[in-house]
Amino acid sequence: MKIQPDEISAILKDKINDFKFEFDIAETGKVVQVGDGIARIYGMDNVMAGEMIEFPGGVVGMALNLEEDNVGCIIFGETRKIKEGDIAKRTKKILQVPVGEAMLGRVVNSLGQPIDGKGEIKAKEYKPVERKALGVIQRQPVKEPLQTGLKAIDSMIPIGRGQRELIIGDRQTGKTAIAIDTIINQKDTDVVCIYVAIGQKKSSVAKIVKILEYHGVMDYTIIVMASASESASLQYLAPYTGCTMGEYFRDISKHALIIYDDLSKHAVSYRELSLLLRRPPGREAYPGDVFYLHSRLLERASKLNEELGGGSLTALPIIETQADDLTAYIPTNVISITDGQIFLNSRLFYSGVRPAINAGLSVSRVGGSAQIKAMRSVIGQLRVDLAQYAELEAFSKFGSELDKATQAQLLRGERLVEILKQGQYQPLPVAKQIFIIFMANEGFLDKIPVEEVQKVEEELFSTLDSEYKEFMGILIKDKITDETKDAMRKICEKVLTKF
Amino acid sequence: MRNKLIAQRYSKAIILNMEKRLLDSLLEDTNSLKTIFSQDPSLIKSFDSFLYPLKKRIDLALDVADKLNNKNIWKNLFRILIKKHRFTIIPDILIELEENILDSRNQIKVSLKIAHEQTDKILNDIAEVIKDILKKDVILDVKIDSSIIGGFIAQTNSILIDGSIKNSLDRLVKIKK
Ligand SMILES: Nc1ncnc2c1ncn2[C@@H]1O[C@H](COP(=O)(O)OP(=O)(O)OP(=O)(O)O)[C@@H](O)[C@H]1O
Ligand SMILES: [Mg+2]
DSSP, rough: OOOOOOHHHHHHHHHHHHHOOOOOEEEEEEEEEETTTEEEEEEEOOTTTTTTEEEGGOOOOOOEEOOOOOOEEEEEEGGGOTTOOOOOEEEEOOOOOEEEGGGGTOOEETSOOOOOOOOOOOSEEEEESSSOOSSSBOOOOOOSSSOOOOOHHHHHSOOBBTTOOEEEESTTTHHHHHHHHHHTTTTSSEEEEEEEEOOHHHHHHHHHHHHHTTTGGGGGGGEEEEEETOOOHHHHHHHHHHHHHHHHHHHTOOEEEEEEEEEHHHHHHHHHHHTTTOBBBGGGOTTHHHHHHHHHHHHOOBOGGGGTTEEEEEEEEEEETTTTTTTTHHHHHHHSSSSSSEOOOOHHHHHHOOOOOOOTTTTTSSSGGSOHHHHHHHHHHHHHHHHHHHHHHHHHHTOOOOHHHHHHHHHHHHHHHHHHHTTTOOOOOOOHHHHHHHHHHHHTTTTTGGGHHHHHHHHHHHOOOOOOHHHHHHTTOOOOHHHHHHHHHHHHHHHHTOO | HHHHHHHHHHHHHHHHSSSSGHHHHHHHHHHHHOOOOOOOOOHHHHOTTTTTTTHHHHHHHHHHHTTTTHHHHHHHHHHHHHHHHHHHHHHHHHHHHHHHOOOOHHEEEEEEEEEOOHHHHHHHHHHHHHHHHHHEEEEEEEEEEEGGOSEEEEEOSEEEEEEEEHHHHHHHHHHHH
């Protein structure tokens, strides 16, 4: 084909006629100081708190401190690219991150950019990282369970969708393990998971990604990572980014679970920023608004009312304590904001009770109403029994003569502790949880030596799997009637004949 | 930066206590002081220097003030600044004063970057465009910068109007991506 010069000039003329001259008008300020991930900007009189600021070279920041004569700004990206005297531009927007289905299965940084080497994310929507939590009217009480697949939690400290349950304990007590097991247990459910890793080693996060992939659950999981090597500003931002991604699913009537691992490190990164911004330090050198830092984040977890679609965002924040001290500043703060806590104890952990949940100190303030009826009809006094056992056990160590009733209580307690133990990456379906708890509560295990209890459990599960599939399906549908209980007793007896 | 804030306060105090009709002459003073100090920056330092007795320094400053339109205002200002050992912020005060006076006349200083030398007519047209946006009469300070390719970039203290070809191209590239 030959191209006609006339045609081309006609096209060009058209284009030129259509050309609209547009200007970008931006409010600007001058960078007067920069360093340590912080910039101070002179000017920008009308800037909003939390507004995104653009620096030359495509670096973005966020206005955090609005002072009389300058704006303190945290920088996400390379501070080196910014010089004193540079012009910073207002964007009149709160910092936004990509959200949506496209994020699933990906590992992203605090700005929502992929860091897993799997290419670009084609997100259709962007949402601001900071959003006001919903009001009372838009919410409704928590009513559906969020199954963790962990016997000790689903039975004694049930978590509901839309709840905020704190996982708290010293280092290396299995906090992350609980979170990961909960994610694995959401396989084949309608719950999307978001794991926010704050200030962790990159290698630990890589390991978690591997495990999630291995268990085939990465497809419905998003990982937001701000590792220990990232700047304090990125670590500060990470949970809000994850929360925004979770809210997207909640707002389209879906269910999402978000894990913040962990908020102690988050508070530390915020302390660093605050000190650099010269905000006055308070208790433990944290700034005065460290409570608000976490309360506004955790308040965003919620269960929407039916008009808004009934979606939910459940939050499992993690806090690391020092020597089991729950009265330190950050732990007390977060305990008071959440709807309960799962308290992990290193003494239990090292004595082989894993997950190392301290039944006496752990509570779930709202999840009870979300627990499935079948579970409620078998657990009885489980939590109280365990707490009493823990006390008696200490007492019995004095070697004094014990009466029959106390001995029986000790015997039962030992077995309850035994059946609540659970290995990693082995979440259990509720029906099985109900069965084994029923078995222990009814005293079937009392005559079994403690060392054998786990074998009985295995035998029970394999019998249930091979012979009672249908029965197990019906079991969790409603409250357990007396007839069903009789049937369950029969099965227990049958299993025990082998021992 | 602290200086900036303090300078703003001085400038405000001066203007609030002036009759409106004297503002023009004050601007004239401001500009002459600016030229004096920019010609010899060491002058500012010497007013704050302990090497000379206080009285000498003040007398010298008063002599300078005598040459200006609004003698008394400048005399008072210089006296205070020297006594407080704060004369070094005078350049900041002058900048603020100029801005404030222009602002009171609904005028604004704009630094304008263009790619090539332009005729006065075109510059006037550009000034009109900027005036429309800022709702203020503009006083242009024109600089040539060929890196913007064409169009113009206008910058005031707090607003950037980017109508350059370079910006349009950058935007095109962004959309393409
Ligand atoms: N239920 C369990 N059974 C056996 N081992 C477990 C269990 N839970 C955790 N562990 C092991 O205990 C170790 C610590 O677990 P995890 O990393 O979850 O603890 P953490 O409290 O998150 O630690 P950190 O303070 O380092 O974040 C890991 O090696 C993990 O494999
Ligand atoms: Mg951990």
